[in-house]
Amino acid sequence: MSLSTVETLSSRTTGSQDASIVSIAKKNARVSRYMVSPSVLVLLLWMIVPLSMTIYFSLIRYNLLYPGENEFVGFENYEFFLTDEGFFAGMGNTLLLVGFTLLITVVLGVLISVLVNKAFWGRGIVRVMLISPFFIMPTVNALVWKNLLLHPVSGVFAAVWTFFGAEPIDWFTHYPLTAIIMIVSWQWLPFAILILMTALQSLDQEQQEAARLDGAGPWALFYHITLPHLARPIAVVVMIETIFLLSIFAEIFTTTGGGPGYETTNLAYLIYSQALLQFDVGLASAGGLIAVLLANIAAFFLVRMIGKNLTEA
């Protein structure tokens, strides 16, 4: 760069140019405000319109089997929903499903991503295999696990059990929720691996090397360097997975239909079955609002816990 261009460049940013830059920036800021609005607007509509309808439905009697009887019933639907035995089962199952899946995917995800972060032969193929389940649609996932893997007679698990001289387990009869947790964990483990693997790539190698020279063992390295580095990505995994796991539906729909009894009914499935199997829209709406409320409580804590961390880029 010649001296004269430097001079022109520096002169451009001084004096009268300043004013025009400020005005351009102001104009752009104004334009930019209009650019957020489509997103905000559609999401606002998406939230407010159906939600207010749900509130209205939850306060009236509204059963598709008895049309025309839509009188105002106050909080009767809520009372019904909250005292229904399905509600506590649904709550419990939702918590178990989300909690155990998070635990399994995060713990295994950390271990596996640390493992494949080392160099070895065929790492590319290993990675592809590890993240593949993420591309499988939940309905396929559920049916393959139910019929090909967990089937008590012809499933692969049964064969393995028999091979070791054990009695094959009828998963969906005796441990239905465990089976669902296995299915869902298999689906979401790749997501954890994907994010944690990306994060490990930015781990400071020199820092690790220095620690190693200082005599830190592999466990100390993992605990003091790797794990703290993964704190943020783990928070991201927990947050995104929670969002999706709270409303797990297809896996239950295609395997157990919520049963036996209420054993695999989560809140999402409970409300679905009331609305579309029992046609009680009023009750389902009350349930939907309670689910929204609970999700908001969860969201509040999640955002408190990690949201602050995330936007501080």
Added chain:
Amino acid sequence: MINSNILSLKNSRRLNTLIIGVFAWTVALLIFFPILWMILTSFKTEIDAFATPPQLFFTPTLENYALINERSDYFHFAWNSVVVSFGSTIIGMLIAVPAAYSMAFFETRRTKSTLLWMLSTKMLPPVGVLVPIYLLFKDFGLLDTRTGLTVIYTLINLPIMVWMAYTYFKEIPKEVLEAARMDGATVAQEIYRVLLPMSKGGLASTVLLSLILSWNEAFWSLNLTASAAAPLTALIASYSSPEGLFWAKLSAVSTLACAPILIFGWISQKQLVRGLSFGAVK
């Protein structure tokens, strides 16, 4: 003395690499096994598919694939999946990129809370609004239409798209945009000429994730479509009530349903691995 020490160190390193390799391959094969098994089963006869113990070696047959095409029109469902996934991703990007741009470069006091609020709309369990959406769709004639499903997918993926794009834009130094602005670039030029080329990789991962999520979405597609607009997820669910033994056929239809997105994912996995950080890595 020193030489032999280095040599043994080298050897132990090599041994370590070997052990790690074997271990990693075992884990990967275990995790990949269900997919492999599904593909294998799809080439078995129904009798082989139900055999105990399960057979690893068998005479492959294509009859399941032929039967699938007779029983249900695979391409009809596949086309619906393609249209809805790509449609919602394109519309979503058109809305999300400008929003992320202004949030990343013209931050106000409200920006962070807006972003978190957007994410919180994803926390709403879809069942909470299923009935109203169903009724609205009925009134507007959107039930079982690709348009309706596209609208829904756009809305449910929008928050994640805005967030991802926002984190990528955040990494671009403001000075670059200011330089373009000084040269008299308009907002549109700024985005199109400077921002998009600089965040190509990140935006590509955003597009990828949106495609994957839309392709595999199964709540709204099961509840809002019947046949005309039903995507592949709904086709699979229709195979969930068994009429006798038909696992080979189930595997074949599942393989067909997953193959496009799986291959797509494999091709773009490098991009995904690099780009899917959600701003988690500084």
